Amino acid sequence: MIVLKTGRELGIMQQACRISARALKLIGSAIEPGVTTAELDALAEKYILSEGAKPNFKNYEGYPATACISINDEVIHGIPSTSRKIREGDIVSVDLGAVFEGYHGDNAATFAVGSVTPQAKRLIETTEQALYKGIEKAVVGGRIGDIGNAVQRYVEERGYSVVRQFVGHGVGTSLHEAPEVPNFGTAGHGVRLVSGMTIAIEPMVNMGGEGVKILPDGWTVLTTDGSLSAHFEHTVAITPDGPKIMTVAD
Numbered sequence: 482m483i484v485l486k487t488g489r490e491l492g493i494m495q496q497a498c499r500i501s502a503r504a505l506k507l508i509g510s511a512i513e514p515g516v517t518t519a520e521l522d523a524l525a526e527k528y529i530l531s532e533g534a535k536p537n538f539k540n541y542e543g544y545p546a547t548a549c550i551s552i553n554d555e556v557i558h559g560i561p562s563t564s565r566k567i568r569e570g571d572i573v574s575v576d577l578g579a580v581f582e583g584y585h586g587d588n589a590a591t592f593a594v595g596s597v598t599p600q601a602k603r604l605i606e607t608t609e610q611a612l613y614k615g616i617e618k619a620v621v622g623g624r625i626g627d628i629g630n631a632v633q634r635y636v637e638e639r640g641y642s643v644v645r646q647f648v649g650h651g652v653g654t655s656l657h658e659a660p661e662v663p664n665f666g667t668a669g670h671g672v673r674l675v676s677g678m679t680i681a682i683e684p685m686v687n688m689g690g691e692g693v694k695i696l697p698d699g700w701t702v703l704t705t706d707g708s709l710s711a712h713f714e715h716t717v718a719i720t721p722d723g724p725k726i727m728t729v730a731d
C-alpha cells in the first residue's frame with residue numbers, strides 16, 4: 482500500500498531529511514586519507530542524536546551502524562570498521578538516514594578522496610546527474626517507470642550499468658515503503674505518481690557490468706567484475722509544484 486503524506490507530515494519529514502542531509506555532509510567533509518570508516522560513522526551518529534533524532538539504519542534487519550560506507554568496487558551496505566582506513570584516490574559511497582518524530586529521511590552520495598582518476602570522476606558525476614534525471618520525472622501524472630527509464634538511459638548512454646538487484650523505495654513512517662523505485666524501466670509503465678508520495682530515488686551505477694555479489698558478512702554488496710561503483714540518493718516528495726528534494730542540508 483502506498484501511503485500519501487499530508488502537509489503536516491511532510492513538514493516533520495522535512496526535518497528528518499534535513500538532519501539526514503547534514504549528517505551526510507558532515508561525513509563528506511571529514512573524509513580524508515587515514516580516517517577509518519568507524520570514525521566517520523561515529524561522527525554522523527553523534528550529530529543525529531544531538532538533533533533529537535535517531536540513525537534509522539542502525540538495527541534495521543540487524544544492520545550494526547549508522548551509515549553504510551562502501552569504497553571503490555563496493556556498491557552499497559559497506560559496514561564501518563575500525564580497521565578500514567580511507568586512502569587517497571578512493572571513491573567513497575556514504576548512505577545514511579535519520580528518523581525524527583516517527584518520520585524517515587534517507588540519502589547517499591559518493592565522494593572522491595583527493596585526486597581520483599578521470600574515469601572515476603566521470604562515474605561519480607554521471608551517477609549524480611542520473612539521480613537528477615530521475616528526480617525530474619517525479620511529477621504528478623507520471624509513472625514510476627518514467628523515473629527508472631530516465632536514470633537508465635542517462636547511465637547507459639555514458640557506457641555504464643545500473644544495478645538491478647537493489648532499488649529505491651517509498652519512504653515515510655518506515656524507511657522502506659511501497660512502491661519500489663527501480664533505476665531501470667519503461668516510460669509510461671508502473672505505479673502512477675500522485676501528490677503526497679515520498680520516495681527515495683537512488684541510482685547505483687557500475688563502471689563495468691551490472692552484476693553484484695554479497696560478501697560473507699551478509700551485507701557488503703560489491704561489483705562482480707571488480708569495477709568501481711557510485712551511489713547517490715535523495716528523498717523526494719511529489720507535489721503539485723513538482724518534485725521537492727527533501728534531503729537538503731540548508
Ligand code: MF3
Nearest residue numbers: 537538541544549576577587
Ligand atoms: N540506505 C539503504 C536504502 O537506501 C538502506 C540500508 S539498509 C540498512 O534503502 F540496513 F543499512 F539500513
Ligand code: CO
Nearest residue numbers: 587681683714
Ligand atoms: Co534508500
